[in-house]
Amino acid sequence: MNLRRIALIARRDFIGYVRTLGFWITVLGPVIGIILGTLGISIANSAEPTRYVSILDETGRYEQLIIEDWTADQKAAAITTMTPFVKIVSTPEQFKIFETKLENEGVDAAKDYFATINPSLAERLPNVGSSLRIVDIDGLSAEDINAYLSGDIRPDYRGEAVKLSGIMRITDADDGPVAQLYSSVPSFNGLRGNTNDILRRDAEDRYFGDTGITRDGFWATREKAPRATTINPFKKATPDGGGQTVTMADRVPYFLAAGLSFFLWLTVFSGAYMLLMSMVEEKVNKALEMMLASTRFTEILFGKLLGVAALTVASMMPWIIMGSIGIFVAIKLGDPALAGVLAGSVTPGMIITFISFFILGYLFYGSLFMALGSLAESMQDAQTLVTPVLLMLTMCLFVVSTGISNPDSGLIKAASFIPVSAPFAILMRLPSDPPLWEIWLSAFILLASTVLVIWGASKLFRHGILSGGIKGLKTLFSFGRIKSS
């Protein structure tokens, strides 16, 4: 085989597709999706009008509690949305100060501090402010409710006369307090969530009554209740007697294996599909026959496989980058031990196995799809031909999902010796340290099958591009009668 011709064919396929709009839509799709999603949420938030609500607490017991609950929610929202962002872009010392300010002095003080250490990024801090404002009205009575809601009476909020969207009225009844939100806006929820929280707590307090049980004590007891743990006796014990407890960190390698396995599946799926489409397009173009006078069949086959592999990796690049960012963020924000576990999971053995099975899996499925594509004369033909292979590939997804919970199951073990599922199954088995000979056997079976498929594919490919349509399917059953070049 001539490597220069293979490279030329690969290059043409790569550049030919990279120059199309479809490729860039595929590549930038996830990025555009994220930008549009973020923009959409931002626009939706900024478009949400500021609404004003007031509390008419005729019992005199709940108003302050509701306001405090609402303020606490605001703070929690600030922590959830602002904290990860600040943590990623700040030093650990700066973040500690930020956290202290947020805890003790509130959201605005924390934001002000961040502006002093990072003025440019401070402007991009996620906006956590709620569009709800609580208006305190002296002497508010039930008779005035309609006048306030209609806007006839406009209370003052920080020097501005505003129209109320709702009034939360709380009264006492025989069997406890009653809360009613008065509003002419059906979708307005006002302070319903916070009010319900406070009334629930109040109901719990009344239930416990004089038993001596406090609500906080009850919930603290529940939190402290002992839980069953999993012990792995083969795990190295630490001097304090712990270390053998199975934690979330122990499951990280399995999730990593599942992630790699799924990535391989996605690559094979999209790459193989690209090969199929490329073959059908070239069949329609009738360009291949001309090339055959100056190129071997196998060179065209490998050139296309290589070109589409490069294309697939290029089109997966946003996912690779986003995945890398995700892992970085997880390490930065999560448990510091996570970084160690992740680093420990990615062993040279795993990398070599992943790359080997990735290449073999791609070649196996890629050749299969190319051969079928060369038999098809239209996309309809192609869809008919590849349906069984797609079903087979979809079945392999079950291998990934089963492998997360049962990496040692008989199904996964058997799947690692079946060529169609071996690339996915073997990756799922890696965290549970399967015997080396099983990995070698799996690799050998896959390699032998791949060689067989490439051989068969080159025969089908050769026949397919010179003949027409699905009628060439007869060729599937007469490999021996097609001579090789």
Add this chain to the structure above:
Amino acid sequence: MSTPPLELTDLTKRFGKKTAVDHVSMSVGEGEIVGFLGPNGAGKTSTLRMALGILPPDSGSAKLFGAAPGPAAFGRVGFLPEERGLYRKSTARGAIAHMARLNGMKGKDAFARADEMMDQYGIGEAKKSKVKSLSKGMAQKVQLIAAIAHDPELLVLDEPFSGLDPVNQKVLEDIIRGIAARGRTIIFSTHVMEHAERLCDRIVLMSRGAKVFDGTVEAALAKAGVQIRLQTPSETAQDWLSPFVQDVVHEGGGVYNLFLKPNAGSQQVLKACIESGAELLRFEPRQPSLHDAFVSMVGEDNARGEEVTT
């Protein structure tokens, strides 16, 4: 004696029960222009594909420059297939350069050659146009240039004239003559005999997968015999004409189309006419065409051809 660029020995190809190519042997010498003629389905395309190693023969062998088709001949052969096609989204010069590079040219040289040849063949303005935007004639020129850009020693053209209007057919004939003038070897298939008559040193006639003639155009024409269009009111015309003709068509009104026997000449017919005393209103001897020669060799039915699925 130098090795012929193309040599076929006893090539046979069957598709199912159909014999597409039946024991065909031929040789194309260096610098020759050979016309490969026959109706649709005669086995021309299959033969050319086997000659290039694209299609494996069931029996027999093909040799390019003395060796089996394959890498040794890559870069020395240019091929224009019957079913035209180029990468639709590629630019015209890109498509030409790609083929030239596959045939061994370096990138820069390939693009320079593409530009030069497009200018030479009058489609310089389409260099950066996408193939899909070209007219059919232009696209065919681009594909022909892609086949010859690397200046191959042997050029194989499968039905190069099909789909072209008369003006572009003439342009293509000139291109082929130009390539031949540089001493290159050309074999082209066609079912339009006139092109072969004008261009070829030698012709090979195919019918139903078999070779029925291999020789010069003159030798082929000699097989056709002379034709005469004659008009006479004589009611006994068929009697005194019968010794000289192998076939006669009476059009009515005393007009006869005569196909003379190979050993008969127009002078003998004229003499018989005078001796019979018949009044002669028209006497037009006509030189046979290659088509006539082909019909005389294979018969009218076979000359119409038969589609062979390949």
